[in-house]
Amino acid sequence: xxxxxxxxxxxxxxxxxxxxxxxxxxxxxxxxxxxxxxxxxxxxxxxxxxxxxxxxxxxxxxxxxxxxxxxxxxxxxxxxxxxxxxxxxxxxxxxxxxxxxxxxxxxxxxxxxxxxxxxxxxxxxxxxxxxxxxxxxxxxxxxxxxxxxxxxxxxxxxxxxxxxxxxxxxxxxxxxxxxxxxxxxxxxxxxxxxxxxxxxxxxxxxxxxxxxxxxxxxxxxxxxxxxxxxxxxxxxxxxxxxxxxxxxxxxxxxxxxxxxxxxxxxxxxxxxxxxxxxxxxxxxxxxx
Numbered sequence: 390x391x392x393x394x395x396x397x398x399x400x401x402x403x404x405x406x407x408x409x410x411x412x413x414x415x416x417x418x419x420x421x422x423x424x425x426x427x428x429x430x431x432x433x434x435x436x437x438x439x440x441x442x443x444x445x446x447x448x449x450x451x452x453x454x455x456x457x458x459x460x461x462x463x464x465x466x467x468x469x470x471x472x473x474x475x476x477x478x479x480x481x482x483x484x485x486x487x488x489x490x491x492x493x494x495x496x497x498x499x500x501x502x503x504x505x506x507x508x509x510x511x512x513x514x515x516x517x518x519x520x521x522x523x524x525x526x527x528x529x530x531x532x533x534x535x536x537x538x539x540x541x542x543x544x545x546x547x548x549x550x551x552x553x554x555x556x557x558x559x560x561x562x563x564x565x566x567x568x569x570x571x572x573x574x575x576x577x578x579x580x581x582x583x584x585x586x587x588x589x590x591x592x593x594x595x596x597x598x599x600x601x602x603x604x605x606x607x608x609x610x611x612x613x614x615x616x617x618x619x620x621x622x623x624x625x626x627x628x629x630x631x632x633x634x635x636x637x638x639x640x641x642x643x644x645x646x647x648x649x650x651x652x653x654x655x656x657x658x659x660x661x662x663x664x665x666x667x668x669x670x671x672x673x674x675x676x677x
Contacts (some may be wrong), residue, residue: 391419391477397484404533408489409638411536414521418479431486432499435460435470436518438511440478445469446504452456454478459506459514459547461499468504476532479580481511481518485540497598498548507552517543548598557582559596562604563612570632575601610646613639617651618658624651 404410409418412431418439424447437456444460445451448468454460454470456478464486491544493499500506508514517539524535565578573581576630579589593601609631614671616627628639644650649657 391417391421393421393428396522397526398536399535399608402539403455405487405535407487407534407537409485409487409493409537411483411485411521411539411540413484414518414525414536415480416518416522417480417481419472420477421472421473421480422669423469425469426467427469428465428467429462429484430464431484432464432490433460433462433482434514434543435462435480435482435485436508436514436547438479438481439516440472440476442472442478443470444505447628452505454505457508457511457550459508459551460507461501461504463501467665476646481515481632482544483518483521487537487540493544497594498544506547508547508550509552510550513546514543517546517563561592562596565593565601565604566608570612570630572632572634576634578605584600594640606642606646609641612641613651614647614654617655627651 393415394417395413397413398411400412410639437454437458437460440454441456442454444452444454445468460468460470472480490499492500504580520539520542520647523535524532524539529535561582564582575589576586579586582589584592589601594597597604600609613627613631616622616630617624621626622630624640625636628634628636631639633639633642640651643654647654663669
């Protein structure tokens with residue numbers, strides 16, 4: 390015995406320009422029949438909130454599935470899965486596609502190499518799925534826009550809920566952020582933490598969704614933007630403050646990341662942001 394509710398959508402080309410579009414949503418529970426084998430042409434996130442079952446991966450192995458967890462079904466990749474006999478499981482799924490999928494994959498929110506991902510909790514992810522289901526009411530003129538926004542939200546929620554996701558207090562990321570302005574290579578950062586460069590890259594990508602080089606660059610460029618807008622330091626001095634001895638190299642990195650050179654960035658933000666060393670002078674209130 391099982392219960393199933395599902396809806397399918399057909400977004401127009403203009404909706405695809407939102408980055409992600411929802412193609413379908415389903416809420417099911419109980420002793421559901423097996424799904425597949427089949428090969429989809431889009432991505433599907435299957436969130437298992439309760440119960441257990443199995444997943445047959447493309448290499449022919451059958452892996453046990455225990456809630457809470459996430460199943461990634463990828464376009465062009467065969468899948469076959471099902472709930473255990475008896476009580477079954479509690480499942481919610483969302484079909485989606487769009488040009489932003491590549492970016493979410495690069496950022497680690499979608500992991501093509503892990504079809505089965507343990508989660509710590511499914512509450513937030515299920516809330517995003519519920520928003521999609523509610524948007525599917527008859528005659529909703531904003532259906533595609535609301536469901537698109539909820540898919541973005543779902544991917545972030547699933548990334549945060551991963552059982553292996555470091556918490557905000559991850560000591561490795563904190564230490565890298567603290568040392569970001571030191572003139573150290575990735576190999577030197579790794580050695581400071583008793584790791585190989587490969588181990589450091591894996592740990593940072595798991596925690597921050599990017600490489601150590603990109604993680605450190607983001608911190609450095611962020612600080613450089615603050616110095617450019619809050620101080621009158623020359624660009625060369627800003628470069629040294631954030632760990633670069635070569636101002637020209639710093640300028641090239643800054644331009645590539647921000648889209649404009651440091652000097653032009655400063656000119657655009659000539660309304661100075663008060664720095665901690667020079668707090669603003671706030672005049673006393675005038676009497677009416």
